[in-house]
Amino acid sequence: MSGREVPDMIANERPVIADSLWSATANAAPDCPPLVGEVKADVAIVGGGFTGLSAALHAAEAGLSAVVLEAESPGWGASGRNGGQVDPGLYVDPDEVEARFGPDIGARMVDYMGRSARMVFDLIERHGIQCDARPVGWIRAAHNAATLRDIHGKVDQWQRRGADLRFLDRDALARMLGTGVYAGGLIDMRGGNLHPLNYTIGLAEAAIRAGAAVHGQSRVVIAGQEGATHVLRTSRGAVRAGRVLLCTNGYTDGLAPPLAQEVVPVRSVQVATDPLPPEVAASILPGRQAPSDLRRLLLYFRMDAAGRFIMGGRGGYGDRVTRARMEALRRVSVKMYPQLAPFGWRHAWGGFVAVTPDHYPRLVRMGPGMMAGLGYNGRGVAQATAMGKLMAEWAAGRPEAELDFPVTDPQPIPFHGLRRLGVAATVLKYRMLDGLGL
């Protein structure tokens, strides 16, 4: 497919979080010209990340005409910026999901999202997506005795459902990580990692090849209706469609109130070294898994394909706090891996994770013919891909009740305008508890 150079930095982003390793090492992207003029489609999709592009690909494969409208370029949002960890399952453990939603839909949610990582690796294989995909398992690391008990619970619950998860004691985990700082953990063999922006670019290419239209620089500014037809307007064009899918997650604007109040956007940031000398690179995460730990303010880390070390964690809303968090991530990296001390740090970037109060994603009924999918709580590589597929099935006519995830009316978070203050206070409290090892 034709190649367009991706800029080294995230375009139209605040400099403190714009220097993304993934942008600097991106493959050429397909041409996604702005929408000009008026077009008709079966389904119009707002947002060109994993959710929107997976929806477009699956809708096109089901024979629908699909148009994606992305305000910037495909992968500009969280999908092009994240840690690239492909972690299966919901944030909430399976027993709890089934207890809350019951044995029918609860079990279907667990099963469907449990298969989401496999879905990602299958798509990559089927469409020949070049994104350094490594289905080598996903590690969760416990930093104290209480979280280690949690790990046992997770392993037990998933093993009872036939998933390939294994408990790792302190020594086994230390061998996999190349550091002995954690008490133990698990490896979930369904998961792995990838280059997230290149996965997004590959999804866009696959969607276009399947017949979808993908437009960049096409922010939807008005969503209206004429009879049963939805009309989405950008500054230079319009799409008329029978069905609309809103896939804007942590970047949701005021287009379709009250969707923005469904989630709290929380900033997560990462820092990365230059490529390390081979002997140093080989000493860190030799199996190339990408772990995350069980701290309340979790750390996630990995190596990339060229031997750079990457560390991620919670960022701040303001530039000063964000810079301080990035520096803290560099410090904690050297504590974990003292061999990193002599080497410089090249990239630092971040983006918005969309958090929901109960940590479940949402499939939201926004009115006749309109649905939104969002709120992956930092686990969207697999979940958003899977949610996009469900949304495409709905757009193709599958009834809500047959989807493997419950569709709900909007649930705006009360006092949403004050949530940033709430997040800042919670971060302080969590930092203290994590620091005390609680």
Ligand SMILES: Cc1cc2nc3c(=O)[nH]c(=O)nc-3n(C[C@H](O)[C@H](O)[C@H](O)COP(=O)(O)OP(=O)(O)OC[C@H]3O[C@@H](n4cnc5c(N)ncnc54)[C@H](O)[C@@H]3O)c2cc1C
């Ligand atoms: C720093 C960071 C690290 C993360 N690490 C991981 C990880 O390791 N593993 C994991 O599974 N998940 C991770 N996540 C979460 C994951 O990236 C997201 O859950 C996922 O990318 C969500 O995809 P999406 O398509 O729903 O949203 P996004 O990728 O955010 O896409 C939304 C798009 O909507 C567009 N948009 C918004 N409004 C409009 C409009 N009016 N018109 C047109 N377009 C519009 C935006 O420009 C944006 O591109 C991380 C997130 C961040 C920020």
